[in-house]
Amino acid sequence: MAMKRVAVSAFQALSSSSPSSSSLTRHLHASAGSKKIVGVFYKANDYAKLNPNFVGCAEGALGIRDWLESQGHQYIVTDDKEGPGCELEKHIHDLEVLITTPFHPAYVTAERIKRAKNLKLVLTAGIGSDHVDLNAAAAAGLTVAEVTGSNTVSVAEDELMRILILVRNFIPGHHQVINGDWNVAGIAYRAYDLEGKTVGTVGAGRIGKLLLQRLKPFNCNLLYHDRLKMEPELEKEIGAKFEEDLDAMLPKCDIVVINMPLTDKTRGMFDKEKIAKCKKGVLFVNNARGAIMDTQAVVDACSSGHIAGNLATHQNSIKDQ
Numbered sequence: 001m002a003m004k005r006v007a008v009s010a011f012q013a014l015s016s017s018s019p020s021s022s023s024l025t026r027h028l029h030a031s032a033g034s035k036k037i038v039g040v041f042y043k044a045n046d047y048a049k050l051n052p053n054f055v056g057c058a059e060g061a062l063g064i065r066d067w068l069e070s071q072g073h074q075y076i077v078t079d080d081k082e083g084p085g086c087e088l089e090k091h092i093h094d095l096e097v098l099i100t101t102p103f104h105p106a107y108v109t110a111e112r113i114k115r116a117k118n119l120k121l122v123l124t125a126g127i128g129s130d131h132v133d134l135n136a137a138a139a140a141g142l143t144v145a146e147v148t149g150s151n152t153v154s155v156a157e158d159e160l161m162r163i164l165i166l167v168r169n170f171i172p173g174h175h176q177v178i179n180g181d182w183n184v185a186g187i188a189y190r191a192y193d194l195e196g197k198t199v200g201t202v203g204a205g206r207i208g209k210l211l212l213q214r215l216k217p218f219n220c221n222l223l224y225h226d227r228l229k230m231e232p233e234l235e236k237e238i239g240a241k242f243e244e245d246l247d248a249m250l251p252k253c254d255i256v257v258i259n260m261p262l263t264d265k266t267r268g269m270f271d272k273e274k275i276a277k278c279k280k281g282v283l284f285v286n287n288a289r290g291a292i293m294d295t296q297a298v299v300d301a302c303s304s305g306h307i308a309g310n311l312a313t314h315q316n317s318i319k320d321q
């Protein structure tokens, strides 16, 4: 339900913004009355029936259909978003608002923006707008918005879980149990305690900070690299040390966690050279976007053992990974 609340409030805030707020923006109030809103979400099929609060799918439609329709808007929801004959394409010429998620993104390319003459707002029901050509959107005066903070706790918890899974060498042990094997040495030779390990997050915004807070009781050495240094009191409370120079932080880390957005600057940032600066046997957790890491460089480093473990979120479609 948190997602439903944030989506509604984000839409309300944006749709009531003053037409004079920016001369560049294609204003939501430029035409009176009903707006055509298209939502693109993945299909959940039978899973949609299992939980009425599971609204982030096409069937749940973010739980905002009744509210939008009561306000006089037209709300079309589909999962069909690729190819010239897809459902999304049928509405590109006259949609005014497009809502989508990073898990099943409707790609908003320069070419689509050109054809979407009425489009004013591209809303991500989640965090990260790398599925939008931001330069083209800015040039067209579109508002691109995301629901900041909507799932930060989920991601921080997930990252903590992945760190423990890698450090404790959990997955091979799990497979042994499933296969009915019992080979303690095969797991123990590289299962460690998190205590005393050095964990560095690349990006310490909302998610990065929550992760650092959750790691504190594990008595790790906590480092962070970001464009911005935290306020001294917060840094002290979290117990993390700022590393201005990423290349200086990487060789100190047993575990590197990626918590920054995918942008032109960060795409492919972890290439062969960057990974080579890490300790041999480093563990990587990347819950941000797969494309921040150079896939081939990761594969090579995993094969050589330079990276001992890599758990990445593949939330975008294959095209982004």
Ligand SMILES: NC(=O)C1=CN([C@@H]2O[C@H](COP(=O)(O)OP(=O)(O)OC[C@H]3O[C@@H](n4cnc5c(N)ncnc54)[C@H](O)[C@@H]3O)[C@@H](O)[C@H]2O)C=CC1
Pocket: 126, 127, 128, 129, 149, 151, 152, 155, 202, 203, 204, 205, 206, 207, 208, 225, 226, 227, 228, 259, 260, 261, 262, 265, 266, 287, 288, 289, 313, 315
């Ligand atoms: N796996 C998942 O389900 C989710 C993944 N995400 C990803 O996590 C990212 C971070 O989310 P939040 O923490 O909420 O965002 P945020 O905006 O609060 O924090 C991002 C941080 O990255 C820093 N940063 C940006 N570019 C940088 C650079 N080149 N070098 C160093 N630091 C840089 C910023 O200064 C900021 O502190 C999102 O952009 C999204 O891609 C977010 C939510 C869910």
